[in-house]
Amino acid sequence: MGVRPVSVEGLVAELVETISDRSGWVRVAVDGADAARPWELADRVAEGLRVRRNVLRVSAKDFLRPASLRYEFGRHDPDSYYDGWLDVKGLTREVLQPLEPGGTGRVIPSLWDPVRDRATRAPYQVLPENAVVVVDGPLLLGQGLPFDFSVHLSLSKRALERRTEEQWTLPAFERYADEVRPQDWADVVVRADDSRHLALVESDA
Numbered sequence: 001m002g003v004r005p006v007s008v009e010g011l012v013a014e015l016v017e018t019i020s021d022r023s024g025w026v027r028v029a030v031d032g033a034d035a036a037r038p039w040e041l042a043d044r045v046a047e048g049l050r051v052r053r054n055v056l057r058v059s060a061k062d063f064l065r066p067a068s069l070r071y072e073f074g075r076h077d078p079d080s081y082y083d084g085w086l087d088v089k090g091l092t093r094e095v096l097q098p099l100e101p102g103g104t105g106r107v108i109p110s111l112w113d114p115v116r117d118r119a120t121r122a123p124y125q126v127l128p129e130n131a132v133v134v135v136d137g138p139l140l141l142g143q144g145l146p147f148d149f150s151v152h153l154s155l156s157k158r159a160l161e162r163r164t165e166e167q168w169t170l171p172a173f174e175r176y177a178d179e180v181r182p183q184d185w186a187d188v189v190v191r192a193d194d195s196r197h198l199a200l201v202e203s204d205a
Contacts, residue, residue, distance in 0.1 A: 002202045016048035025099035026132045031140040032153030035163035036192045042136035060137025062110035063091040067117045082172035096146050142180035152186035159193040
């Protein structure tokens with residue numbers, strides 16, 4: 001493995017070029033802990049893609065399960081956060097599955113408002129066949145979500161601990177690193193300990 005320094009602008013340009021070269025619907029994941037601020041990269045990639053493609057931005061936080069399910073074992077249970085907060089079936093059914101080859105293209109940008117703890121009632125949209133959906137969030141890889149392209153924002157243990165506000169979630173990210181090994185699933189791995197000085201992890205092959 002090699003590591004190549006890259007600016008944020010350079011990373012966005014490379015990702016936009018790579019994703020744009022794919023035909024048909026493209027389902028993109030920008031995976032990373034909140035400490036890595038994956039939504040910022042997802043927003044910039046989506047903005048760059050809009051010059052060439054129709055783009056829908058989706059956040060995993062809008063596809064969480066109801067509070068009664070998320071907090072079944074308490075509000076600060078790392079195991080529940082790891083495998084019980086995200087509505088994997090809902091995100092698959094309402095966003096990713098309709099964009100499979102032969103799908104309807106009929107998707108919904110949000111499903112559940114975690115603050116009000118109620119359905120968002122967002123209207124459905126029908127995406128053209130060259131559209132890209134860019135989804136950001138933590139713990140997205142290795143659980144069967146059918147993405148076509150994925151980016152993982154990697155943080156060292158020290159950086160993750162330093163930059164995480166909700167310290168109780170740290171055991172969940174330790175499990176993710178050990179059990180899923182997201183760097184093995186992602187098409188692109190970015191070291192993001194310093195948001196101003198990113199680095200692309202590249203295979204020696």
